[in-house]
Structures are given as structure tokens and as C-alpha cells.
Amino acid sequence: MKVDVLVAEIGSTTTVVNAFDNINTSNPKFVGQGQAPTSVLEGDVRIGLNGAIKNLAKNLGEDRIEYEEMLATSSAAGGLKMTVHGLVYDMTARAAKEAALGAGAIIHKVTAGRLRKTDIKNIKEIQPNIILIAGGVDYGERDTALYNAELIANMNLNIPIIYAGNIENREEMKLIFENSNSKLYIVDNVYPKIDKLNIEPTRKVIQDAFEDHIIHAPGMEHVRDVVNGPIISTPGAVMESTKLLYEELGDLIVLDVGGATTDLHSVTVGSEKINRILISPEPLAKRTVEGDLGVYVNMKNIVDLIGKDNLAKELDVDIDYLIENHLPIPKTDIQIKFVERLTKEAVLKAIERHAGRIRNLYGTGGKTAIAEGKDLTEIKYIIGTGGALTRLPNRIEIMKEISKSNPTKTLLFPTEEAKILVDNDYIMASLGVLSKKYPQAALILIKKSLGIQE
Structure with missing residues (x-):
């Protein structure tokens, strides 16, 4: 089987390959996905890449996959x-x-x-x-x-x-x-x-x-032997997709809750009202990385934020047993509920740290309201990508909690009017690098994955 483009996501532990076809038409297609362990530590990234391509062929019921181009995103070799x-x-x-x-x-x-x-x-x-x-x-x-x-x-x-x-x-x-x-x-x-x-x-x-x-990092020296298109960092690729969607849909945020970190990308000018009282400028496109908020590697940090006793009551479970037997991908109902609770906490904490707030200053002239940080009040879409927010059963309900968690209205959070969308095919990072060469195809494919294609 031959496809137009393969996009490899070379992660620190797993290499994922996404296949795309009809890339130069008005109806580009996401064909399928394969994965294999990343082989950077073995000294040659090509081992994992070839393994992922073989897994893709197997998933599609084909003997082999041929392709015109391969592009890549990477967070291997320690990231950037x-x-x-x-x-x-x-x-x-x-x-x-x-x-x-x-x-x-x-x-x-x-x-x-x-x-x-x-x-x-x-x-x-x-x-x-x-x-x-x-x-x-x-x-x-x-x-x-x-x-x-x-x-x-x-x-x-x-x-x-x-x-x-x-x-x-x-x-x-x-x-x-x-x-x-x-x-x-x-x-x-x-x-x-x-x-x-x-x-x-x-x-x-x-x-x-x-x-x-x-391309000079240990284990990555031969990446150019197989990748003949752009290579960008995986979080940078998600930002590229976010900016591409902003041009089409307007103000939005993209949340990516992972095993080790929670990334939040926002593209918004904010409201005129808040901009008038903002004390320092904010970029149109902003990304924050919460290195302590991960649902697997950094699970214990989130447990500490919620409190073990609170978790035990909420889930009605032996919390120590659950922590000791925590898996990268949850299998049982209680494991799924546990990861959903961790994901909800990661989402709300990440938004709180990313968003700005209104503060009151008191002086001789009385009380003055000022704003500092990123204004998310004009956000039209909240988008979930990454393993947790594309695969958990209650992913949409988790993202709906954002607008409900600002009772004092002093945090510059998205409102209840913001629509929730999910990157169902889990391909936003791949489409970010694809957009470097094929922006129109990437936009159509993102909209298909979000379920908003015309």
C-alpha cells in the first residue's frame, strides 16, 4: 500500500506514525496509525520508526507501507x-x-x-x-x-x-x-x-x-535517512495546529494532559474591557507547560494537590493500593475513574496557572481594578488532545468543569459559552508539522478529527 505522507511523532518512550493520503486534494484522508518503542537509547532512531511503520501495516492489514514523504515531530533526545x-x-x-x-x-x-x-x-x-x-x-x-x-x-x-x-x-x-x-x-x-x-x-x-x-542528537543522527520533510518539536507542532485553527475558528485553547506534563496552548487577543486595564502585554499565542502535572509519571504530585483522604472519599477506594498499582493506560473502571479525577485536577490547575486575573489596588483615589496575565474570557472553543483528553470516557465533562471553577469571577477563565471539541484521531501534533507544507490539507484533517468538517 502506498500513501502520500507519513508523520512520525518520536516521543521519549513511544514512536507513533500517522499515515495521510489524498494530501493534494480537497478530501485528504487520515489512513491509520502505528506505534513502537522509541529506539533513541539504542543508538538509532530508525529501529523504532521502522517498527512503527510495520505496526501501521499490520493495523491496516497490509504487507508493507510505502510513502512519498515522511515528516516528523520529536520530544526524544531530552526534547528541546x-x-x-x-x-x-x-x-x-x-x-x-x-x-x-x-x-x-x-x-x-x-x-x-x-x-x-x-x-x-x-x-x-x-x-x-x-x-x-x-x-x-x-x-x-x-x-x-x-x-x-x-x-x-x-x-x-x-x-x-x-x-x-x-x-x-x-x-x-x-x-x-x-x-x-x-x-x-x-x-x-x-x-x-x-x-x-x-x-x-x-x-x-x-x-x-x-x-x-x-539531527545531531545521540540516536537521532540517522533520522534524515528516513525523514525527508520538516522536523519540529512535538509541543511546537501542537502550537502550529492551534494557530492554524485560530485563523478558521477564532479564539481557542488546546489542552494536552500527558503522563509527565500538562501543556496548555491559547490563541486569543482577549476582550477590549480587560485589555484596557492590563498592566503588561501578553502574546497572541501563549503556551504554558506544567511539569508537575502528569497523570502517570507525576501522578503523586496531583494526588498531593487533591489530598489522599479526599480522593479515598470521592472514589470510595483503598487509595494506597490504587497508587501502587497505577498503570500508564488504565484498564479497570476504578482505574479509569482515578485517572479522570487526576486529569480534572491537572486541567483546572493548568488553566489557573495559564489564565490571568483581576486584582484591586487601593490608593488615595480609592479602589482601582487592574488585570494581569492572559485573558481567556473571549475563548470560543476548548479543545482536548493527548491521551487523557481524547480517550477517557468523561473527557468532555472534565473540560466543562473549567467554566464552573471560577466562582469569584476574578480569574480570566473561559465562560460557559465556550464549546468543547476533542481531537478524536489524536493527530494535532502530526497535523502541526504537516501544516508547514500542506496547510489546507492539515486544516481539513483537523476539522475532521474535531468533528466539525463541513
């Missing part, structure tokens, strides 16, 4: 580890962090101001794949970014360095890194003016640098 270094945390450091997260990076350290010896020590311990240097609005403060760049250049890390700060520093940045082992990428300032964010150019370069990095 980054450190981010800016001038003032609430301004350039935060803007740089938003850009990095939106591109699918895992942020291991953010600093503001001049780097200290302890920061340099931490960076060496983290061994990031990419370092992002920012700082200073255009034609503003220059010295901090240059000082930090000198220290980073002297570390000889042999990794990509991205500079996204004051444009006056560009020529000096080139001189600083001209004899280092690091490839320097210079992009537009992430914070060019006070109260203005410009993170999309940095996002794009991070994705380019990721593709460059991933």
Missing part, C-alpha cells in the same frame, strides 16, 4: 532544553520565555540582569540545546546583553545561540561569537518597545535551530 537570559524579568526575560515556550522548548532556567558565577555553573549542569539572549528595548540599555554574551561565548558550548535583544548590539554580538563554537542566530527584538511583544520571529528561529540540533 533551553536557557533564557534577559534584562528585566517582567519585560524582556518574560517575552523571551514566551517565545521559547511557544516554539515547544522546555525552559530549564530564566535569568534577569547580569549572569552570576552560580548561573554559569547551572548552565553547564543543564547542558541546554539552545541559549536565548535578550535584553533592552531597541535603542535602550545595551551593556547587560553584551556582558552575558561574553560569558556565554567563553563557555564554548558548541550549541546554537539566539540573540533577540536591542538591535544596536547586533554587530558586537557577531564579533563576540565569531571565534566561538556556537552558531549565532540574530532575530528581531522580542521586546522592541515598552508594552510591545514581538515573539514570532524568535519562535521560528528556535524551531529552525531545533531541527538543526535534533
Whole structure:
């Protein structure tokens, strides 16, 4: 059997392959899915990829699968580890962090101001794949970014360095890194003016640098032998799908509750009312990663948030036994109920951390309301992807809880008017990378998976 495109999702433990056909027609098709254990640790990613393709053939009742193109997303080889270094945390450091997260990076350290010896020590311990240097609005403060760049250049890390700060520093940045082992990428300032964010150019370069990095990572060196199209990070691919859907549907959020983390992607301008009282700018497209909220690897963190006694009462079960016998994929009714409760807590906590809030300030002129953070009140669609929110029986009810969990109305949460949609085929990440070459096909396929095709 021959298909147009295979998209491989090379995860840290599992490699999934999704097959798509009729890609250049008005009716592209999702053909099927195969999976196998990821083989990066065995020294060759191709073993897992070939295993997933064989599993796909078996699932489709075919002897073998041939394909025109293979694209890929990856969170293997440790994902995309980054450190981010800016001038003032609430301004350039935060803007740089938003850009990095939106591109699918895992942020291991953010600093503001001049780097200290302890920061340099931490960076060496983290061994990031990419370092992002920012700082200073255009034609503003220059010295901090240059000082930090000198220290980073002297570390000889042999990794990509991205500079996204004051444009006056560009020529000096080139001189600083001209004899280092690091490839320097210079992009537009992430914070060019006070109260203005410009993170999309940095996002794009991070994705380019990721593709460059991933093909040299241990176990991934031969990935280009089989993948002949784009390779982007898996969370970055979900963001690409989210932005593509925003153009079609309007303001939306996408939730991905996984075994280790909960990711939340939002694309919304917010309401005029909140924008008038917002104290600092927010990006149009925002991603947050809750590294402590996972329903398998980090299950105990969520149990602690809910409370073991509360869980035991709610589920009427021996909670210690349930915890000790917790599986990656629940099988019994009580295991499913347990994972649903964990998922609900992860969803509500992730929304609470992602969303902004209204605060009252009291001064000589009386009480003044201000808003800080991301305004989600105009969200039209709440979309679930990932294993938990595409496969659990009560996934829709879990997402409906979001609008009910804001009794004081001080949190800038989606309202009850927001519609719930599910990525039924569990292909949003694959379609994000597909959209790089075939945006129209990707949009049709996403809408089919969400059950909203015309």
C-alpha cells in the first residue's frame, strides 16, 4: 500500500506514525496509525520508526507501507532544553520565555540582569540545546546583553545561540561569537518597545535551530535517512495546529494532559474591557507547560494537590493500593475513574496557572481594578488532545468543569459559552508539522478529527 505522507511523532518512550493520503486534494484522508518503542537509547532512531511503520501495516492489514514523504515531530533526545537570559524579568526575560515556550522548548532556567558565577555553573549542569539572549528595548540599555554574551561565548558550548535583544548590539554580538563554537542566530527584538511583544520571529528561529540540533542528537543522527520533510518539536507542532485553527475558528485553547506534563496552548487577543486595564502585554499565542502535572509519571504530585483522604472519599477506594498499582493506560473502571479525577485536577490547575486575573489596588483615589496575565474570557472553543483528553470516557465533562471553577469571577477563565471539541484521531501534533507544507490539507484533517468538517 502506498500513501502520500507519513508523520512520525518520536516521543521519549513511544514512536507513533500517522499515515495521510489524498494530501493534494480537497478530501485528504487520515489512513491509520502505528506505534513502537522509541529506539533513541539504542543508538538509532530508525529501529523504532521502522517498527512503527510495520505496526501501521499490520493495523491496516497490509504487507508493507510505502510513502512519498515522511515528516516528523520529536520530544526524544531530552526534547528541546533551553536557557533564557534577559534584562528585566517582567519585560524582556518574560517575552523571551514566551517565545521559547511557544516554539515547544522546555525552559530549564530564566535569568534577569547580569549572569552570576552560580548561573554559569547551572548552565553547564543543564547542558541546554539552545541559549536565548535578550535584553533592552531597541535603542535602550545595551551593556547587560553584551556582558552575558561574553560569558556565554567563553563557555564554548558548541550549541546554537539566539540573540533577540536591542538591535544596536547586533554587530558586537557577531564579533563576540565569531571565534566561538556556537552558531549565532540574530532575530528581531522580542521586546522592541515598552508594552510591545514581538515573539514570532524568535519562535521560528528556535524551531529552525531545533531541527538543526535534533539531527545531531545521540540516536537521532540517522533520522534524515528516513525523514525527508520538516522536523519540529512535538509541543511546537501542537502550537502550529492551534494557530492554524485560530485563523478558521477564532479564539481557542488546546489542552494536552500527558503522563509527565500538562501543556496548555491559547490563541486569543482577549476582550477590549480587560485589555484596557492590563498592566503588561501578553502574546497572541501563549503556551504554558506544567511539569508537575502528569497523570502517570507525576501522578503523586496531583494526588498531593487533591489530598489522599479526599480522593479515598470521592472514589470510595483503598487509595494506597490504587497508587501502587497505577498503570500508564488504565484498564479497570476504578482505574479509569482515578485517572479522570487526576486529569480534572491537572486541567483546572493548568488553566489557573495559564489564565490571568483581576486584582484591586487601593490608593488615595480609592479602589482601582487592574488585570494581569492572559485573558481567556473571549475563548470560543476548548479543545482536548493527548491521551487523557481524547480517550477517557468523561473527557468532555472534565473540560466543562473549567467554566464552573471560577466562582469569584476574578480569574480570566473561559465562560460557559465556550464549546468543547476533542481531537478524536489524536493527530494535532502530526497535523502541526504537516501544516508547514500542506496547510489546507492539515486544516481539513483537523476539522475532521474535531468533528466539525463541513
